Amino acid sequence: MSQPTQNPIELYYWPTPNGWKISIALEEMGLPYEMKPVNIGKGEQFEPAFLAISPNNRMPAIIDPNGPDGQPISVFESGAILQYLGRKTGKFYPSDERGRVKVDEWVMWQMAGLGPMSGQASHFRLYAPNLVDDPKLIEYGQTRYTNEVNRLYGVMERQLKETPFLAGDYSIADMASYPWVRGAKLFGQNLDDFPHVKAWFEKIDARPAVIAGNAVGEALRKPAGEQSKEDMKAAAKSLFGQTAAVTKT
Numbered sequence: 001m002s003q004p005t006q007n008p009i010e011l012y013y014w015p016t017p018n019g020w021k022i023s024i025a026l027e028e029m030g031l032p033y034e035m036k037p038v039n040i041g042k043g044e045q046f047e048p049a050f051l052a053i054s055p056n057n058r059m060p061a062i063i064d065p066n067g068p069d070g071q072p073i074s075v076f077e078s079g080a081i082l083q084y085l086g087r088k089t090g091k092f093y094p095s096d097e098r099g100r101v102k103v104d105e106w107v108m109w110q111m112a113g114l115g116p117m118s119g120q121a122s123h124f125r126l127y128a129p130n131l132v133d134d135p136k137l138i139e140y141g142q143t144r145y146t147n148e149v150n151r152l153y154g155v156m157e158r159q160l161k162e163t164p165f166l167a168g169d170y171s172i173a174d175m176a177s178y179p180w181v182r183g184a185k186l187f188g189q190n191l192d193d194f195p196h197v198k199a200w201f202e203k204i205d206a207r208p209a210v211i212a213g214n215a216v217g218e219a220l221r222k223p224a225g226e227q228s229k230e231d232m233k234a235a236a237k238s239l240f241g242q243t244a245a246v247t248k249t
């Protein structure tokens with residue numbers, strides 16, 4: 001008997017590390033999806049229809065037309081999306097409590113540590129020099145976040161000495177962290193200093209689903225680090241200096 005056709009999951013997306021987590025997971029899990037670009041450099045994350053599914057004005061977000069009880073569901077926050085997709089498919093997210101706790105620990109570690117700290121390192125190293133005239137004003141931020149990302153890579157290094165993947169087997173925890181190691185150089189890190197992280201990264205980077213996930217929306221934006229000063233300054237207008245007033249309706 002043929003499988004019932006599934007309506008594709010709508011993926012609200014822009015090609016950045018947080019976006020890649022989900023394009024990679026959808027590819028790995030073999031779920032049909034349709035990518036809906038959200039150009040965060042042009043302020044599309046503030047459109048009311050997007051805020052209705054992602055109130056924090058950040059991508060990624062998904063709408064699954066085949067949610068619980070066959071009804072649609074929307075999910076924002078990449079960690080919550082990974083956990084949802086893992087539960088939905090039973091893939092890359094163990095169902096036994098001990099296994100799941102291990103994966104959750106590393107997903108939370110990425111969400112609260114590796115992602116935000118790398119984001120700040122990239123802000124101070126890549127963007128701020130184009131936005132602030134006096135380099136002295138950004139030195140403290142550059143050092144603080146570069147060091148913190150370095151510490152976090154050290155945490156991964158110790159873990160990956162013990163287990164082949166962050167939580168044992170390849171899981172959504174690796175899909176969450178891998179995109180943030182892809183940009184290691186931008187965050188001031190040298191993977192040669194972290195041989196176990198480097199080996200883990202190369203293993204994941206070669207997976208066909210990861211190659212496919214990384215390619216989603218590739219043509220939409222130049223990778224960070226290859227953008228012109230003008231592009232960065234233009235994007236900065238919608239990305240930085242946000243206050244509560246921005247989304248006040």
Ligand SMILES: N[C@@H](CCC(=O)N[C@@H](CS)C(=O)NCC(=O)O)C(=O)O
Nearest residue numbers: 016018040057058059060077078239
């Ligand atoms: N904690 C969020 C972070 C998402 C996030 O920071 N997304 C960025 C791009 S990587 C974004 O949409 N930025 C738009 C903005 O800053 O207005 C998640 O993991 O989903």
